[in-house]
Amino acid sequence: MVVTRFAPSPTGYLHIGGLRTALFSYLWAKKNGGKFVLRIEDTDKARNSNEATQAILEAFAWLGLEADGDITYQSKRSDIYAKYIKQLLDEGKAYKCYMSREELDTLRETQMANKERTKYDGKYRDFKGTPPEGVEPVIRIKAPISGEIIVHDGVKGDVVFQAEDILDDFVIARADGSPTYNFVVAIDDALMGINEVIRGDDHLSNTPKQIVVYEALGFDIPKFYHVPMIHNQQGKKLSKRDGATDVMEYKAMGYLPEALLNFLVRLGWSHGDQEIFSMDEMKALFDPKDINKSASIYNTEKLDWLNAHYIKNTPNDELVELLLDFDIVLTSHDKKEILLDALKERAKTLKELATLSREVITTPSEYDAKAVKKAFKGNAFEVLENFAAKLNAADTLHLPADYHHVMESVVNEMEIGFGKIGNPLRVALLGKMSGPGLDAVMAILGRDETLLRIQNAIKANAN
RNA sequence: GGCCCCAUCGUCUAGCGGUUAGGAUCCAUGGUUUUCAUCCAUGUUACAGGAGUUCAAUUCUCCUUGGGGUCACCA
Numbered sequence: 001m002v003v004t005r006f007a008p009s010p011t012g013y014l015h016i017g018g019l020r021t022a023l024f025s026y027l028w029a030k031k032n033g034g035k036f037v038l039r040i041e042d043t044d045k046a047r048n049s050n051e052a053t054q055a056i057l058e059a060f061a062w063l064g065l066e067a068d069g070d071i072t073y074q075s076k077r078s079d080i081y082a083k084y085i086k087q088l089l090d091e092g093k094a095y096k097c098y099m100s101r102e103e104l105d106t107l108r109e110t111q112m113a114n115k116e117r118t119k120y121d122g123k124y125r126d127f128k129g130t131p132p133e134g135v136e137p138v139i140r141i142k143a144p145i146s147g148e149i150i151v152h153d154g155v156k157g158d159v160v161f162q163a164e165d166i167l168d169d170f171v172i173a174r175a176d177g178s179p180t181y182n183f184v185v186a187i188d189d190a191l192m193g194i195n196e197v198i199r200g201d202d203h204l205s206n207t208p209k210q211i212v213v214y215e216a217l218g219f220d221i222p223k224f225y226h227v228p229m230i231h232n233q234q235g236k237k238l239s240k241r242d243g244a245t246d247v248m249e250y251k252a253m254g255y256l257p258e259a260l261l262n263f264l265v266r267l268g269w270s271h272g273d274q275e276i277f278s279m280d281e282m283k284a285l286f287d288p289k290d291i292n293k294s295a296s297i298y299n300t301e302k303l304d305w306l307n308a309h310y311i312k313n314t315p316n317d318e319l320v321e322l323l324l325d326f327d328i329v330l331t332s333h334d335k336k337e338i339l340l341d342a343l344k345e346r347a348k349t350l351k352e353l354a355t356l357s358r359e360v361i362t363t364p365s366e367y368d369a370k371a372v373k374k375a376f377k378g379n380a381f382e383v384l385e386n387f388a389a390k391l392n393a394a395d396t397l398h399l400p401a402d403y404h405h406v407m408e409s410v411v412n413e414m415e416i417g418f419g420k421i422g423n424p425l426r427v428a429l430l431g432k433m434s435g436p437g438l439d440a441v442m443a444i445l446g447r448d449e450t451l452l453r454i455q456n457a458i459k460a461n462a463n
Numbered sequence: 464g465g466c467c468c469c470a471u472c473g474u475c476u477a478g479c480g481g482u483u484a485g486g487a488u489c490c491a492u493g494g495u496u497u498u499c500a501u502c503c504a505u506g507u508u509a510c511a512g513g514a515g516u517u518c519a520a521u522u523c524u525c526c527u528u529g530g531g532g533u534c535a536c537c538a
Contacts (some may be wrong), residue, residue: 041538046537089515112464115464118465120536150489165465166533171536174536176536178536185538202532203533205532228532229532231531237531263475266475266476270475272477274487274491275476275487293469294468294469296476299474301488305488312501375498407497432499434498435498436500437496438497438498441538
């Protein structure tokens with residue numbers, strides 16, 4: 001069974017890049033009928049917060065990504081790590097290092113001055129003497145000092161590292177006894193049964209170290225997939241400074257979960273020419289072998305297009321619910337249908353949809369100067385008065401078509417083009433030259449409000 | 464700097480030795496629409512450079528250049 005994981009450290013919100021690797025992991029597990037588990041890497045007490053964990057969970061909930069089983073917290077697993085540290089110590093695969101920080105710094109400076117690679121020199125690797133006073137030791141693992149470490153990566157292919165180039169006896173437990181990242185990751189992944197690791201390729205150079213741990217402990221090495229980075233416009237790793245990297249910002253901006261997910265799944269992955277993927281399609285089609293090797297630049301143009309697409313295809317009653325977050329309350333059934341049908345094709349975000357709705361629902365308090373100049377000329381007021389009179393006299397006014405008939409009768413009687421009535425009427429009703437179809441607008445407003453807005457407009461612009 | 468990764472339209476990408484180098488987005492133009500938007504149609508724009516291998520390279524190899532990642536008692 002395929003078991004994948006998402007393992008964030010809770011130092012802030014859920015990042016857009018993190019979400020993508022989470023999505024890939026989730027999809028790959030689901031496609032294989034496997035499991036997708038969540039592990040919170042909260043070993044750095046100074047930087048972690050419970051709020052951050054909640055923020056990640058909140059984002060997952062919004063997007064409908066659900067982790068299988070219980071959430072694992074590294075902070076609750078110290079005894080497990082301690083056990084394996086002791087095991088390696090007992091087996092002679094790890095050792096205590098009494099080198100002080102000052103001593104280490106000096107070593108590093110010397111190496112840098114000599115233009116050598118900076119690395120621990122193995123001073124205590126085979127130390128048998130009396131340890132120095134006043135130094136709490138760290139635990140270092142005995143890493144191979146020669147030979148090759150090969151990462152069999154599902155995205156990059158086999159990546160070969162020379163042990164002498166990259167390895168030294170790295171620290172697996174700090175002076176205070178707490179274990180380090182590369183150590184606990186390997187242990188947790190192994191113990192949690194994770195056999196397919198999908199993560200950012202900034203971890204590729206960590207992987208040999210983790211392999212050293214796997215091998216020292218006799219664990220099976222999982223299949224790795226290192227997904228290329230998402231870059232900002234400057235071509236650098238996407239970071240919090242780049243703006244709009246918090247997943248929940250997209251909710252606030254009025255993006256739909258399915259749009260964001262669809263957008264992200266196509267960043268670094270593709271399935272032929274297909275652009276639109278429902279969640280079911282993603283689950284059926286996703287395969288990490290189709291992840292491409294190169295980094296991509298984060299650019300949300302396509303997200304807007306996708307979001308518009310999904311808004312158009314969202315049922316009106318769902319939109320009504322979603323619009324509540326944007327302070328739009330739509331109750332009346334038929335008006336809600338007409339309004340949203342008219343508006344959903346024009347909005348790129350829910351926020352825009354809310355603004356558009358407000359513009360129709362709210363009686364205009366001012367009129368765009370340019371629009372007034374263009375529309376209220378010639379006999380425009382006469383046309384409007386005539387229209388108002390006919391509207392007053394009409395029998396049934398309910399559907400957009402009913403209002404259309406009234407407009408038609410004015411056009412025919414006065415022998416004018418539709419523009420002669422459409423333009424002034426639009427400005428009268430909406431205060432500007434653009435907007436949804438007037439038939440629909442009037443059907444939404446109803447006779448009284450329509451007449452009121454016409455009279456208001458004439459009064460306000462008569463001179 | 465060492466090590467590692469990467470390189471097709473502005474952007475997201477297809478391509479897995481022979482293609483008029485395809486799609487999407489963006490942009491432009493035209494059509495539809497009483498307006499705007501939608502929608503439809505059309506168009507501009509790409510294989511980083513150089514050596515090989517081959518009858519044939521965007522595709523395979525090497526080099527150069529460019530970009531990125533990583534080098535902690537952080538994760």
